[in-house]
Amino acid sequence: MMKRVLKMLGWTAAGILVLILLLVGYVSASWDKPVERRIPAMKAPRDSASIARGQFLYQTAAQCWQCHGENRGPGGYPSGGAVEDLRDIGPGFGIWYIPNITPDIETGIGSWADGEIVRLLREGVKKDGRPAFIMPSERFNGLSDEDVLSLVAYLRSFPPVKNVVPPHEPSIVAKALFTFGIIKAQPEVKDVIPTPAPGVTVEWGKYLTAHASLCMDCHSAVDLSTGQFYKDSLLSGGNFPFGKKGPGQPYDAPTFAFGKNITPDAETGIGTWTESQFLDAVRIGVRPDGTVLVGHMPYAYIGLWPENDLRAVYLYLKSVPAVNKRIPPVEFGKIFSEGRGVVLGAAIFDTYCKTCHGEAGKGAPPTKLVLAEIANTIDDATLEKFISQGQPSLRMPGFTKTLSKDHLGDVVAYIRTLKK
Ligand code: HEC
Ligand code: HEC
Ligand code: HEC
CATH class of the missing domain: 1.10.760 (Cytochrome Bc1 Complex; Chain D, domain 2)
Structure with missing residues (x-):
């Protein structure tokens, strides 16, 4: 009796193995089949x-x-x-x-x-x-x-x-x-898609958020078993931390951050934010509580959009369903607990300053200022005071709520090491 059971189990295992091999063979042979899709007869302008x-x-x-x-x-x-x-x-x-x-x-x-x-x-x-x-x-x-x-x-x-x-x-x-068609081509675009009329409208805001930018990609969760976005909770925050290996990361950073919940949920999203608080966050990275967002959120570039475009995005975000979902706070790498002085200053710079000031403070779109050039003309105390207060009218955020006195000293020590 025992022997027969064992024998049957053996055959079952062998059968499963054969099925797996067949499946692997089938997948390997057919995964990269082309799809039938006409090529649009469109010509790009050259003006x-x-x-x-x-x-x-x-x-x-x-x-x-x-x-x-x-x-x-x-x-x-x-x-x-x-x-x-x-x-x-x-x-x-x-x-x-x-x-x-x-x-x-x-x-x-x-x-x-x-x-x-x-x-x-x-x-x-x-x-x-x-x-x-x-x-x-x-x-x-x-x-x-x-x-x-x-x-x-x-x-x-x-x-x-x-x-x-x-x-x-x-x-x-x-x-x-x-x-099995889970990763697949997008639907065919059969008709002309006109550009919606720009203006402070939900329609224009939706176009910018859902199609002309990556807000939705960074701020939505991906089903990690299929690599596809969960379509029913778009904009309620990512589950893929920026800063770790993976798509959409501009540079290796010492911090890891998830795209936040930007649906109008009052508790876990941006439901209570006024338009001007929203504009501060997406233009200079300052939250309503005065803390500064890490550079994985590309506010340095989003801040260059025309103001009415950002107001339209705000209107659109207010119109999507509120999702109650708490997103974990930014995770700071070991360097923040173990680093000191210039080393820690460099990590702080990469986390908070590089997005606007560029690699080694050589300049980026929001400012062409070369930090190495100004550093020698200003003493430490004045520099620390400037960084702590910022100058929002010039798009320089204040860091008083974000960086401690020690951290300000570390980042200034780092700026002192920069070469032209
Ligand atoms: C999140 C990362 C990411 C972003 C953002 C992105 N791409 Fe891509 N792109 C890729 C990857 C990865 C491939 C290769 C896809 C593949 O081979 O399956 C690709 C392929 C392409 C190709 C085809 C090249 C080839 O040889 O197959 C073009 C053209 C392209 N992207 C242009 C753009 C443009 C223009 C934008 C912005 C409007 C953009 N991409 C934004 C990751 C990205
Ligand atoms: C490359 C990825 C990326 C893109 C693109 C992106 N974000 Fe973000 N965003 C983030 C990350 C990461 C954070 C969290 C940063 C932090 O916690 O310090 C964030 C934070 C925010 C916050 C602050 C939310 C809060 O509760 O603190 C707002 C508002 C926001 N993003 C709006 C937008 C809008 C609007 C767009 C498109 C115009 C956009 N983001 C595009 C990654 C991105
Ligand atoms: C949202 C973009 C942004 C971020 C983030 C940012 N800055 Fe700035 N910063 C600016 C702009 C814009 C100026 C003004 C440039 C000008 O005067 O043309 C500036 C000016 C400065 C100056 C020059 C002061 C002077 O007297 O001329 C220093 C120093 C500086 N920033 C340091 C920092 C440090 C350190 C950080 C990170 C802790 C930081 N900034 C983060 C945009 C930014």
């Missing part, structure tokens, strides 16, 4: 106004550089190569590489037709017809014809950079998600 609009979208609104930029920064050329190591995320999605999107014919997108780039951006279908992963096409699916063509015009204006990027190394789990 300077369109290129300027594309540049605004690339740098300030949609912030493509968060992934595609050289060193994931806003400057430089998008010649690719950055690594998305997703082996430890959820079930493990493998290793993905950011492609070269300069107009180089061999290694970039120089051979792509305008319509093929439009299809990739809005529908997430690559030149070879395969669905794109990580690229936020779910967001860009609603970009207007005018805006998506401006982006194409801007991408074409970069000089071609030759840079071969390694092929992706998707895990078997990622391949299975492609095979």
